[in-house]
Amino acid sequence: MWHRDWKKILLKADSMKWIAGAVLLSVVEVYFAFYGAPEFIPPGLFAGLSGVTTVFAGIFRMRAQKEFEDADQ
Numbered sequence: 001m002w003h004r005d006w007k008k009i010l011l012k013a014d015s016m017k018w019i020a021g022a023v024l025l026s027v028v029e030v031y032f033a034f035y036g037a038p039e040f041i042p043p044g045l046f047a048g049l050s051g052v053t054t055v056f057a058g059i060f061r062m063r064a065q066k067e068f069e070d071a072d073q
Contacts, residue, residue: 014060019054022057025049025050029044029046
C-alpha cells in the first residue's frame with residue numbers, strides 16, 4: 001500500500017535525494033566500465049561513492065523529517 005503523501009515524500013524526502021545520487025553514481029560507474037574512464041579516475045571510485053551515498057540514504061531514511069506529519073510512525 002502506498003503512503004497517502006507518496007508524491008511529497010518522493011520529491012522532498014532527504015533520503016530520496018541521496019538515493020537519486022547513488023543511482024547517478026552507479027550509472028557513471030557502469031558507463032566508465034563500458035567506455036573507459038579518464039586515467040585520473042581510479043577504478044571503482046564511483047562504485048565506492050555510490051555505496052557511501054547509499055549509507056547516507058539509510059541514515060536520512062531513519063531520521064524523522066519534521067515536515068511530514070506522521071514521520072515518527
